[in-house]
Amino acid sequence: MIKKLLFALGLAAALFVNAGGQNSRPPLPIEYRVPSDGSGLWWIDKEHEVTFTGLTGWSTMTFSLPLKEELPAGSYVQFSVCLENKGTKAPQDYIVEINEDDVWRSEAGCTFETVDSKVRHPSTFLHIFKLQKAVSDTLFVRCRVNSPLTTGGERLQRVEPENSVALKCRGYVGARLISLGGALPAEEKNLLLIGNSFTYYFGEPIILQEIAFSQGLKLNITASLKGGQTFRQHCGLRMTSSSIKNGSYDYAILQGQSQEPARWAADRKANADVKVAFGELCDKIRLCSPDCKIFIENTWSYPGADNGGFATEDKFFKLLEKGTLKLSRSAKTSRTLVGDAFRMARRECPGIEILDKDSKHQALAGSYLKACVTYLTLSGKPFEGEVPSCGLPEEDAAALRDIAEYTVLR
Numbered sequence: 001m002i003k004k005l006l007f008a009l010g011l012a013a014a015l016f017v018n019a020g021g022q023n024s025r026p027p028l029p030i031e032y033r034v035p036s037d038g039s040g041l042w043w044i045d046k047e048h049e050v051t052f053t054g055l056t057g058w059s060t061m062t063f064s065l066p067l068k069e070e071l072p073a074g075s076y077v078q079f080s081v082c083l084e085n086k087g088t089k090a091p092q093d094y095i096v097e098i099n100e101d102d103v104w105r106s107e108a109g110c111t112f113e114t115v116d117s118k119v120r121h122p123s124t125f126l127h128i129f130k131l132q133k134a135v136s137d138t139l140f141v142r143c144r145v146n147s148p149l150t151t152g153g154e155r156l157q158r159v160e161p162e163n164s165v166a167l168k169c170r171g172y173v174g175a176r177l178i179s180l181g182g183a184l185p186a187e188e189k190n191l192l193l194i195g196n197s198f199t200y201y202f203g204e205p206i207i208l209q210e211i212a213f214s215q216g217l218k219l220n221i222t223a224s225l226k227g228g229q230t231f232r233q234h235c236g237l238r239m240t241s242s243s244i245k246n247g248s249y250d251y252a253i254l255q256g257q258s259q260e261p262a263r264w265a266a267d268r269k270a271n272a273d274v275k276v277a278f279g280e281l282c283d284k285i286r287l288c289s290p291d292c293k294i295f296i297e298n299t300w301s302y303p304g305a306d307n308g309g310f311a312t313e314d315k316f317f318k319l320l321e322k323g324t325l326k327l328s329r330s331a332k333t334s335r336t337l338v339g340d341a342f343r344m345a346r347r348e349c350p351g352i353e354i355l356d357k358d359s360k361h362q363a364l365a366g367s368y369l370k371a372c373v374t375y376l377t378l379s380g381k382p383f384e385g386e387v388p389s390c391g392l393p394e395e396d397a398a399a400l401r402d403i404a405e406y407t408v409l410r
Contacts, residue, residue, distance in 0.1 A: 344403050
């Protein structure tokens, strides 16, 4: 299971004052250092929230990972971070950079933005770097403020109380920094993820990217993930719209609120807007990425929340299946059969905790299984060679991979 980490944050800032008491130059940018215990994973709980305050232009959050051995040039490094603005006057724009031989550099696709804290929409960034030079001792990656402006367009102020940012906690993975090895991927594809907690819990996009890489597929993932969001709510989120416009996608996976396809299937008249909103999102994606293959995710039924508000979990499962099938046909999309895999895993492998303590959200094993189903759906071919277990016991991971293959490829 993922280990919860405590953080030692170092703050380096200097203000130069001349003999007359006047500032001789602007204060140096703040640098936060976020060291790892060696796992490269920052899993945050509310009691140990990691907060950054007073960020201005060129301020940085630097993540470090001690290395057991040198990473040669040509190695691949995965980095992800999830930031949430805690105040209304926090930075908007960031660039992500990697350090090689004491030189910081970035790559295409290494910028991201945040939104006003009132929107309560965390920003999830994922990228795979290819090292140009060997790195020994410690790997450093940083998020640098890339604009002097707040999310509201005002100038950033160091002493502003509302200038506060945090690594996202409660289900999100705050950050991750690991080596993926030096194998050259055979393919590279762009993937858009639109969803909520059923996607971000235990870092499923990160797991998906690592699994795909092990199979020779480099996935460039753009994600707009906010808890509880319906298709209609995603239509109104600025970050979802900007993510759709960001690039030319090969694939897009839309994961709606966990009950809405079932509710729509149960009463299509009362819940007619589910179909309309899903269609609008598909139309927006096709306008920007005409060749994109779009999937609706058939999520899982669960016993929590009184079987999702349905009479039985079996009825919930059948309505989810019916709803996603009809929605996919209406918008000419395909489906990812995550719910089918979850049902089989819970039946065939009762010793593996697929659901979290609330009997609703996925546990780490559930995120792993979902990532396996998604990879197999995109690739259309079975796993080969070594596949990372991503923190699970290898025996459990292997069993879940078998279930995913049966569900998708049978």
